Amino acid sequence: MTTLPPYPASFYAALHTGTEGDLAFYRRACAGASSVLELGxxxxxxxxxxxxxERHGLDLHEGLLDTARARMGDDVxxxxxxxxxxxxGRTFDRIILPFSGVYCLLCDDDLRACLRQVCAHLSPGGAFVLDAYGAEAFHADAEPEDVGDEDWNELAVVEVDGHPYTVFERSVWDPDAQRIDVTYRHVRLDGPAAAVDGVIEQRYLLRHQLRAHLLEAGLREVEVFGGFDERPPSRDAEHWVARAWG
Ligand SMILES: C[S@@+](CC[C@H](N)C(=O)[O-])C[C@H]1O[C@@H](n2cnc3c(N)ncnc32)[C@H](O)[C@@H]1O
Structure with a gap:
């Protein structure tokens, strides 16, 4: 995760704008809390x-933190x-890990290390809340020919610093390792410029694996839902949301 060149912040932020319903969900999840920490x-x-x-956030990406600082000033x-x-060195009423950020933890040791810190930073009665895309269906249906797909797929047109870019996506999927590494290539539409690439490495989790890790870490009353409306999880759910208490 840390050996790749950073995904340029303005290109990242233009494309990765969240999942429908997530902002309202996190607002509800944090209602009444005095303090929140967002991981990633x-x-x-x-x-x-x-x-x-009291709002705190942490991230490894300096460029994204600069963008966050410019957006929110000294309020956070x-x-x-x-x-x-x-x-x-303190605790929080809520710790949140939105938008598949948990999939940035590329092995069990990294996930365990993160959950250890979550438990150490949760106030008594505080909640850890996270969401990610659902992987059950496509993981179960994996075919050998799906692995190592080298095709570029056109994904979107975004505007970065006043210029339009077409974004192409190429994924390399390893079902055994539950890894999907995605390269996003941004090609400028209104003039010559070198393409800009950003890579996101991910290790996806199946819901039972997530639940087992949360319990193993010592979190209590673990609930996993099939979406931001907290419906029961299903094999085909595009999303899951989890909540657990410290
Ligand atoms: C999928 S993005 C989510 C960003 C933001 N939470 C949102 O919902 O828009 C994951 C974020 O986690 C950060 N990240 C990845 N690995 C990290 C780590 N080990 N420690 C801190 N931040 C990390 C990335 O830089 C990125 O900003």
């Missing part, structure tokens, strides 16, 4: 809309820290 807060997309007196505390090793 990126450009502050979520932290910026939370109505919580931003920390250039690793979600596997952070130590803020």
């Amino acid at each position: 807060c990126g450009d502050g997309r979520v932290l910026g809309i939370l109505d919580v007196p 505390h931003l920390h250039p820290m690793d979600m596997r090793t952070f130590d803020l």
